[in-house]
Amino acid sequence: MGPNLYANYVEAIAMILFGIGFFTLLLRNNLIKKIIGLNIMDTAIYLFLASKAYIPGRVAPIIVDGVQDVEKYINPIPSGLVLTGIVVSVSVSALMLSITIRLYKRYHTLNLDEISAKLKKEGL
Amino acid sequence: MSRKISEEQYKKNLSVRFRNWISGETDPYLGNMEILPQRDASPDEKTRKKHMEDQTRVVNRTYDVENNRIYRFFNAFYKKAALLCCLVLIAILLLTVSYLPKTTDPHSPGNNEVAERYITRGMQETGAVNAVTGMILTYRAFDTFGETNVLFVATCCVMILLMLEEGSKKQAEDENDAKYEPKNDAILQTIASVLCPIIFIFGIYVILNGHLSPGGGFSGGAIMGAGMILYVSAFGFKKTQRFFNEEVYKVAKISALCVYGLIGAYYYITGANGIENHIPLGIPGHILSSGIILPINIAVGLEVACTMYAFYALFRKGGL
Amino acid sequence: MNQSFMIIITVFFPVIYGAVMLLAPCFKTRSSLIKATAAGLAVTAVFAVLSIFGGGSFELLKLGENLKLYFRIDNLGKMFAAVVSIVWLLAGYFSFEYMKHEKEEKRYFGFYVMVYGILMALCFAGNLVTFYVFYELMTLTTFPLVLHSRTREAVMAGLKYLFYSLCGAYMVLFGIYFLNRYAATLDFTAGGSLDMGLAAGNEGILLTVAFLMILGFGVKAGMFPMHAWLPTAHPVAPAPASAVLSGLIVKMGVLGIVRAIYYVIGTDFIHGTWVQTAWLVLSLITVFMGSMLAYREKVMKKRLAYSTVSQASYILFGLALLEPQAMTGSLLHVVFHAMIKSCLFLSAGAIIYKTGKTNVDDLTGIGKEMPVTIWCYTFASLALIGIPPASGFISKWYLATGSLESGIPYFSWIGPVILLISALLTAGYLLPITIKGFLPGKEYDYGSLKKAEPVKTMLIPLTVLAGLSVILGVFPNPLTGYIADIIGTLF
């Protein structure tokens, strides 16, 4: 293990969350749980970025009374990335949810394997 | 002494096979490259029924998730393997983290000339007090336009899935509302009639102050969308459709996106070709300032509000 | 220059002509179809003659750097082109009559014309890539000829033919990849163009490559162990098709080996290596095995197919000796065997066409029914067995002397012995038909005898081919002289 694990504990937590989300999205049969996993994964990435930007004693990059000093504000880029990422994940989860609704209305189950089994039974 | 062996034994034995192979009698493609002759007569009723039964039996035995041992074994194995993979993934990522630059270190590579310029000269160049908004809407405007389009495409996909025709829309709405939604709930309506105006006003405020304070088009639009959802769930679709139906939605969405796109295109092309663009930056800190950011914020806010409401409406009754 | 342009016309005119014949909705009546085919073949033949006398070279297009489609006419190509043209035209003339009792003649004739152009391209190919490209195209275009009557057996045989050829072709391609790296150029240069500087240290790979190419082309030439497509494909194909198959397509495999070994890799490189030994062994095995199987076989066309397997390996044996005498013998045998074997197949076709008998045992007294056909058959078989003065004798003589002079331990004398045995076997499986045909014995009742002589359209090609196969043996000198100066450039 490298030197900075303790210093970067927030990122470490973010990574663990990412793993959990990945696991859930990959393995859970239940579609809703999959979507939750997706959101956990994305949130972990936002946590990572946000913590990357944070430096103690500096404030959010909104210029107050005209002071434009690098020492005073944090790096604005990660915040921007987080904004973009949030929008993307919102749209993706909406799409996933709508697919889930369709599948549920058709097969009355949320379990992906059962859905495939029923499909194969239909022989469609 | 030799004993007589039967025909098929003889066919099986090695030397005969070899001889056949030599003389090209055996056909390597026979059996797996068959050009099967088409079955001419259709099978009679009984056999077909029998076939169907076998089919269903086989299918059931194969796909019933509970009792199919192979299936369950595979499932368990798959789960464990994948769990292992994910643990390995986590371990690798932790290893990465442990080697990353220190978070709170002001000299980490992240805080380089780029961030510095955004902070120190951002206000003069973009006219926005809020450096984040300034960054995502002028320096990295292309990303943000793409991101708005992500929302747009997602709405279209949801429409593909959940949009219903007029007739079925009606009854779907009725049964849904009957099942899930309170009809004319007095408490809800009272609270909503108090809250909705405030929410709307707050949303508009967040949008308009995007370049001065935290917030901007996306957050403000989300707030307004929430307000509309509250209104719908309190007063039902009939009242909502009086001021927000499909046509209004289309017009609002398309006009918002087009405005954004036009401003964007104008900005990119003028910027790239060194033509100075005629959108005044104004005095930073005033409400009417910061060049293209304010109109883009308004457009984005409109778009996001519409999208949020559209998601809700599509999910609930398959139409606007 | 114009005559070099003539090559392109020779190659592409028949291909386009055939394609048009296939796709065009006309040719409702049979006669118009025949006329069209005859015209196409004739014109192509004229072009072929012109370009043979014209010579020259032509570069068509480049596939990649130093991978170009390039045609050049040299003496070897001229010889093969001449043989191909003669046999192709005669067999085509024969099939005008023969194809009456087959369906879908349009498809047959269309592809027939096409393949002519592609064979020309193979003869005139100037480098290995061109040769490979047209080799593949030859496989694809002869495929419909094989599965012409699309019965199940025909389709299976066609698939078998296709896949054997594809496997062979990929072995060749594999070789081309390497030669492209190690050879100075892929253009055919007499004596080989291997870059010894690059090759130094990689002899192992290059020998493997040479062996692979021999095997790959050997598939078409029906060399053991990849010979099995021949006896399957021939009985199902129409008689003219199988005539050209074993008369010419097999020879194209031989041409490929000559080009690859003598003109790209170089004889010195594989002289005395395991490759040569393996090649000799395989060809001798094939010679012997083919004759044995032919002797055992009862279906006539299959028997002829097996005899093709063995005779083609005579040629390969001669080539494998890497020695001028034997090489002469091989090239002679290429010419002779083309004539003889197509003559044999065509007479078999004539018999099937008139009497529908395919099995050898049914042919008692056939000589009384169709004497001319059987006489042609007899002359051809005598030539194939190698009874002097008929042609087969010359080539086998050269082969035997060559192998004795080559001085390779054991093979120098094993070779002639096996050739002799196989010649005897050849007599054993060819002559009985004649004997039974002319001397049916007492119990054959002459009452049921009816003349079944086919029409002239069939007889003329037979007689011409039979005549050629004898006459070329009586006056071999121009041919040998011509071959001598081909060989002169090689050794």
Added chain:
Amino acid sequence: MDIIRNFPCVSIMLCLFSGILTSGVKEKAAKYINRTLIMTVIVLNALTLYYTLATGSAFVYVMGMFPAPWGNELRAGALEALMATFFGVIMMLSLCGGQKKLFDEVDPAKHNLYYIMTDVMLASLLALVYTNDLFTAYVFVEINTISACGLIMIRQNGRTIEASVRYMIMSLLGSGLLLMGLCILYDLTGHLLMSNIRQSIIEITKHGLYQIPLAIAICIMCVGLAIKSALFPFHAWLPDAYGYSTVSSAAILSSLVSKGYIFLLLKIFYRVIGFNLIRGSHILNMLFIFGLCGMISGSISAIWEKDIRRMIAFSSVAQIGYIYMGFGLGTTEGVVASIFHILAHAATKSLLFISAIGLTDVSGGSRSFFELTGSGYRNKIAGIGFTVGSLSMVGIPVFSGFVSKLLFAEAAVLHPDQKMLPTLIVLAISTILNAIYFMKTVVRIYVPEKASVVRRKGYFSVKPGQQKLYTVTIICFTVLNLFLGMMSEPIIHVIKMGLGNFA
């Protein structure tokens, strides 16, 4: 002349605009907008290609007022322009070929949604090709994913929706990994634009800093993109998605979407990390091995497949294996071969899908292999198209597949170390396997069917004149194939030049 510099940006914006406008119009207008748009895009990018070839160098286009480290950028070189033009052409042909089927299979009220999807898909592909900014690339990857999902499920039966949910799941995993990788990369370098990341990566490698995180970031991004482009172990979603969606979608997905991701991966290798650094790491060997496995396993599952469209889908698993194998060789020749194979496979695979649909239509709509007997006579033009496609896939000379196989083999033979033999052997094996299942199908469609069976099953036959658009499409595809097969020299030249401009 310099006005041409605007064309990449203009074409992307045009696509997004027409997507937006299409959402307000009826289906016919939507179709016209879509067609004109694609034609315009083709023309614009062809001009860009001409310009880049004339100047012989790539140019950078600043999106906005702020240059490299601060603002977004596009970058157009010969290779990008070639790719963009080619994508446009293929998309045009696929849409034309599948149009009739689209009308049959899709609820007409949703046609304009379909055209929105295609427009935005084209926009995202162009952006992926042209962008010089990793984060923009991420955003447009997401657009690409969502619109691809829409293309799959526009035809609504259970199979397609299940396929699309599986597709979404896999590609979301992929993009999650991609995003995580580029966040780590940003953290290490402090930049998001490719050229700047390249600079600072050279810096930190010179000082030997952060080697482990760098390697892991590269790995994560590669795995993410490999998942999205259905490399061998991650191809489970592919057969359903390609096999049951409407035919234009299948053609577009198989020939464009995965190719866009692969091209992005290529750009990451060359422009972000630097190919020498990549060659040093072991990631290429991983890609190589997975590519080889994919080549074999895809072909084998295609042989056992009885449904013709699923068969074609499996064969594209094998083809993607080829492409990654070429990357894995780690030599410039290998990469050139892969890029050429991207083109060749795009041309061939869409042709196969479209002609296959013609064959199944005249076989009572059944896609089972045995029902196709003799369909090559019932629909001649489709039969010809399928034959051409199969020959090209098998790698018969004068068709496009042959050239790419030749290039692969050349690359393998020129390869310095021990990757030569496995490549050649696997190439030969998978070629033979291709030959088996494609030739089998070709023979099958040309084996005549009993008239009684035809009458009983009610098969009908189609004259080429009846479906003019379809016929024209197939002819165009065939010509394209022959062109790639015979005139490959200039294209290879352009590819090499573009790669030269990459670094």
